[in-house]
Amino acid sequence: MRRVRIMDIFIHPIAQKYLNRSGVLHAIRVAQYAVQLAIKHGVNPDIAAKAGLLHDIGHYEWYTNGKWDYEEYRKNDIHAIKGAERAHKLLIRLGEDRQNAKEIALAVLLHTDSYLPENSMKKTSLQQIVRMADEMDEEPLGKHHYRKISEEEALKIVERLDQEIDRLLTKYRKTV
Numbered sequence: 593m594r595r596v597r598i599m600d601i602f603i604h605p606i607a608q609k610y611l612n613r614s615g616v617l618h619a620i621r622v623a624q625y626a627v628q629l630a631i632k633h634g635v636n637p638d639i640a641a642k643a644g645l646l647h648d649i650g651h652y653e654w655y656t657n658g659k660w661d662y663e664e665y666r667k668n669d670i671h672a673i674k675g676a677e678r679a680h681k682l683l684i685r686l687g688e689d690r691q692n693a694k695e696i697a698l699a700v701l702l703h704t705d706s707y708l709p710e711n712s713m714k715k716t717s718l719q720q721i722v723r724m725a726d727e728m729d730e731e732p733l734g735k736h737h738y739r740k741i742s743e744e745e746a747l748k749i750v751e752r753l754d755q756e757i758d759r760l761l762t763k764y765r766k767t768v
Contacts, residue, residue, distance in 0.1 A: 596688045598623065598641055598757065602750045606682050607649065614648035614671075615737035616746055618729055622647055623753060625725035627760065634767065635717050637760045639692055641753060642683070643699035643722045649682075650675025650700070651737070676701035 601607050611619050626644030630637040650671035680697035684690065695718060702715055703722040715723070730736050741749075 594638055594757075594761070596642075596683065596686045597754045598645060599747075599750050599754050600686055601642060601645060601682065602746075604682060604686065606678070606685075607646070610649035610651070610675075610678060611645075614651035615739060617739045617741040618736045619645050619648060620741070620746060620749055620753070621729045622722070622725045624749075625728045626721055627753065627757065629721040629724055630718075631760060631764075633717050633721060635721055636764060636768075638757050639696055639699075640718060640721050640725075641757055642688075642692075643679075643696045643703075643718060644725050646675065646679040646682070646696065647672075647700050647703045647722050647726055648675060648737070649678045672701050672704050 602611070623641045623644035626640040627637045629635075630640035648671060650673065652669070652671060652674075676697040679700045680693050683693035683696060688696075695716075698716075699719045699722040702713070702719040703726055
């Protein structure tokens with residue numbers, strides 16, 4: 593039995609604040625892609641979904657003269673660092689297993705190399721999965737952060753994702 597479900601994270605006010613800033617639909621899609629990749633690569637789908645959902649909660653909004661400034665964002669962004677901290681704190685607050693919370697936070701931290709020297713460290717399978725899932729949903733100039741979804745539709749998708757993870761965990765636990 594999971595201590596913390598995706599829905600528990602998704603509806604939390606702190607998650608809502610930052611998911612709305614970084615793009616709810618993008619976060620959900622990355623969580624979905626992360627589950628698919630986790631199954632393919634033998635990684636726990638629950639942890640992958642949580643890392644996928646939370647991967648961008650450290651985003652800042654970079655505006656110049658009232659307009660989104662993609663170049664300013666790319667030049668000054670450290671969202672993965674702030675996101676790892678926020679993810680870990682939120683997960684611990686919700687009662688997530690401490691080791692899982694650490695693994696998820698590290699996957700959030702390392703889902704992008706935007707602030708690291710390229711290929712400067714070896715990543716775990718979970719960290720690679722979150723990066724790949726994020727790349728699968730990206731659009732040029734960061735437009736993936738601005739796609740819209742209704743709250744009702746988002747809740748339905750998250751509930752289905754939780755159900756799918758419950759089903760997949762039964763299979764995953766037999767292989768570990």
